[in-house]
Amino acid sequence: MDNSKPNKQTISLIARRAPYGGDGARQTLDIVFAAAVFERPLNYIFIGDGVFQLVAGQNPKEISSKPHGAALETLELYGVDEIFVHRYSLHSRGLDESQLACRVNLIEERALKQLIAESTYVINL
Amino acid sequence: MTSLDDTPRAAHELRYTLLINAAPQSSQAAKTALRFAESLLQMGHHIERLFFYGDGVLNASRLTVMPQDEINIPAAWHALIEANDLASVVCVSSAIRRGIVDAAEAQRYELSATSCYTSSEIGGLGQLIEAMSNSDRMLSFG
Numbered sequence: 001m002d003n004s005k006p007n008k009q010t011i012s013l014i015a016r017r018a019p020y021g022g023d024g025a026r027q028t029l030d031i032v033f034a035a036a037v038f039e040r041p042l043n044y045i046f047i048g049d050g051v052f053q054l055v056a057g058q059n060p061k062e063i064s065s066k067p068h069g070a071a072l073e074t075l076e077l078y079g080v081d082e083i084f085v086h087r088y089s090l091h092s093r094g095l096d097e098s099q100l101a102c103r104v105n106l107i108e109e110r111a112l113k114q115l116i117a118e119s120t121y122v123i124n125l
Numbered sequence: 126m127t128s129l130d131d132t133p134r135a136a137h138e139l140r141y142t143l144l145i146n147a148a149p150q151s152s153q154a155a156k157t158a159l160r161f162a163e164s165l166l167q168m169g170h171h172i173e174r175l176f177f178y179g180d181g182v183l184n185a186s187r188l189t190v191m192p193q194d195e196i197n198i199p200a201a202w203h204a205l206i207e208a209n210d211l212a213s214v215v216c217v218s219s220a221i222r223r224g225i226v227d228a229a230e231a232q233r234y235e236l237s238a239t240s241c242y243t244s245s246e247i248g249g250l251g252q253l254i255e256a257m258s259n260s261d262r263m264l265s266f267g
Contacts, residue, residue: 027179034250121263
């Protein structure tokens with residue numbers, strides 16, 4: 001890696017699971033917060049069923065879980081604004097931008113590939 | 126574990142951080158991570174830090190008992206870490222949920238036992254981010 005630019009290392013975190021079936025969604029989010037606290041440049045990327053994590057107004061109390069979307073709303077306070085959503089994943093699940101808990105950038109497959117290819121580290125939980 | 130006598134030396138030595146996210150018993154991922162770590166060291170690469178996360182924290186359990194004809198992955202990690210003086214961190218928030226505690230956590234939560242191998246330290250995600258920044262490569266397993 002390019003050691004002459006230690007502060008330019010970009011971490012891409014890929015969220016690809018629905019929020020409550022497993023703990024992958026929460027684990028990815030926790031790494032995002034840690035990276036943000038350390039002021040590391042990061043891309044938070046939602047693909048596949050991961051787009052369900054972003055839906056506003058989640059209420060998983062009945063299944064004894066904490067709402068995932070509520071934590072996502074605080075991302076902006078942590079300076080995390082590079083949130084990317086694969087457009088096709090979102091639309092093919094009957095969702096659109098207006099239903100999401102935070103502001104996101106919709107991107108196409110080609111841009112997604114480039115984003116990942118240009119990242120120093122990729123974490124895919 | 127198999128000794129890889131024909132493992133070549135690396136032409137360029139690299140620093141690796143390994144993120145282990147899988148329990149030792151539920152999938153092949155933890156075994157793959159262990160063998161990968163052994164191979165890295167045999168090739169002359171450097172392991173900056175092992176980071177056990179999520180179900181992966183169970184790899185640090187010193188209370189794991191396996192049938193005699195099966196490998197005890199946590200014991201193998203412990204031996205590898207001790208023999209090579211590796212830095213190994215277990216994520217605290219993942220660990221305490223799963224009953225992986227060292228003496229300090231046991232005292233903090235008034236628990237009657239400890240379960241974490243002393244070769245690993247219980248720490249935070251900041252240590253993953255820091256290790257990644259000091260590494261040429263980060264690989265995740267599981």
